[in-house]
Amino acid sequence: ELAKIPVGRNVEAIIQLAPNTTRADDRFAGGASFGGGAASENSYYINGFPVVNLLTGLGASQLPFGAIAQAQVLTGGFGAEFGRSIGGVVNVITKSGTNSWEAGGIVTYEPDAWRSKSKDIYYANTGRNPLTDTKLRLAREENSTERTVVGAYVGGPIIKDKLFFFVSAEQTKVETGSVNGFTSASAATNARNGWRETNSKVDRYLAKIDWNLSDNHRFELTSLGDTPTVSNQDSGYDYATRKRVGVVTSSATRLNINNNGGNRMAYIRASRS
Numbered sequence: 001e002l003a004k005i006p007v008g009r010n011v012e013a014i015i016q017l018a019p020n021t022t023r024a025d026d027r028f029a030g031g032a033s034f035g036g037g038a039a040s041e042n043s044y045y046i047n048g049f050p051v052v053n054l055l056t057g058l059g060a061s062q063l064p065f066g067a068i069a070q071a072q073v074l075t076g077g078f079g080a081e082f083g084r085s086i087g088g089v090v091n092v093i094t095k096s097g098t099n100s101w102e103a104g105g106i107v108t109y110e111p112d113a114w115r116s117k118s119k120d121i122y123y124a125n126t127g128r129n130p131l132t133d134t135k136l137r138l139a140r141e142e143n144s145t146e147r148t149v150v151g152a153y154v155g156g157p158i159i160k161d162k163l164f165f166f167v168s169a170e171q172t173k174v175e176t177g178s179v180n181g182f183t184s185a186s187a188a189t190n191a192r193n194g195w196r197e198t199n200s201k202v203d204r205y206l207a208k209i210d211w212n213l214s215d216n217h218r219f220e221l222t223s224l225g226d227t228p229t230v231s232n233q234d235s236g237y238d239y240a241t242r243k244r245v246g247v248v249t250s251s252a253t254r255l256n257i258n259n260n261g262g263n264r265m266a267y268i269r270a271s272r273s
Contacts, residue, residue, distance in 0.1 A: 002068065009065035009106075009149070011044070011090060018073040021088065024058075031058045034075050034088025041087035047094055047222065050084065060090070061226040064170035066104055066153035067206040069095040094222070096210050097155035097164030105152035106170075112144040136183055139242060143178040162212050169205040174198075177244075179237050187239075194237030195244045202228045221268050230254045 007013045015021050015032045024031040024039035031039030044052045044060030051061040070093040074082065082089040095102075118140035123132040151170030158165055181194030204226050211219040231253045236246030 002071065011060070011062050011071070011092065014068075014071045015073055015088075015090060018075060020075045021073070028058050032088075037087035039087075041085065043082060043085035043087075043089050045082070045089070045091040046224065048081075048091070052084070061224065062204060063092060063094060063206050063224060063226075064151050064153065064168040064204045066106070066151055066170065067094050067166070067168035069093045094206060094208060094224075095153070095155060095166050095168070096208060097157060097166040099157050099160055099164075101154075101156035103152075103154040106149065107151075108147075108149045110145075110147040112146045115145060117141045118143045136239075138182050139179045139237075139239065142242060142244075144176065146175045148173045158209075164210045166208045166210075167206070169203075171204075172202045174200045176200075180234060181237060183239055190239065191236040191246060192249050193234040194239075195235050197233045197235075199231045200228065201230075202226070219268075228256060 002014065005017075007017065012023065012032055015034075016023065020035050022033045024033055028039045031042065033039055034042060039059075040057035042052070042057075043050060046061070046063065053059055072089075072091040072093070074089040074091070076088070078085075078089050082091065120136055120140050121138040123129070123135050123137050125133045127133065149170065149172045151168070153166070153168035155166035156164070176198045178196055178198075179194060180196040181190040185194070205224065207223045209221045213219055231251070233248045233251045235244060235248050237243070238245045
């Protein structure tokens, strides 16, 4: 079903397919609302292992979309195996290699030229503030956004009926430029840091090996990663000409922030049936 319907390539979009769910407030760094609960009240699992952001409770580590075999969304009445939640539960099952070879990939590009322009923000007409009423508060028409997604996966047998592997990787890049200063700021302040360019990159991967030791014993090794990187560069903006001006005055690069719990993990599981 996920392959057939037009759904965003992330866990949040999958959650929205379930009833009694909605998007979290944009001020939260990820997550969703189940039954009116807060975005920090949910639990996330991958193959039964908890991957929620332990610091904030907002969202969780995610997989390359091509590595998702099933996504179970529970909005209530879930069993004891899914604890640590007073909201909802998301349990993602990964793909595994089989005797049949499977491979695929995706490349998407969303250019800024194909987007509609953002709308400027104006002060409200209160009738009491003639200096600001109906005047421009924040320029946004110059804002830009470009997005690129590249991903691939492959899986198959190493030894037929015995040993299998599956590997998937995906990278998402988003480049934005936006006015960072209000008209209420001084011209000198806007000339110094009135414009911000942000480059964000999220690298996700999954590597999995399944070994059928016997008809009743199985060994599984899984490694996954979800690592975001965000870089900002500030420069000037001139409201008179409505153009970016000057050179870069400050920059910063941050790792694993404002993400759905970015991290790396590996686990080994043996089962007997």
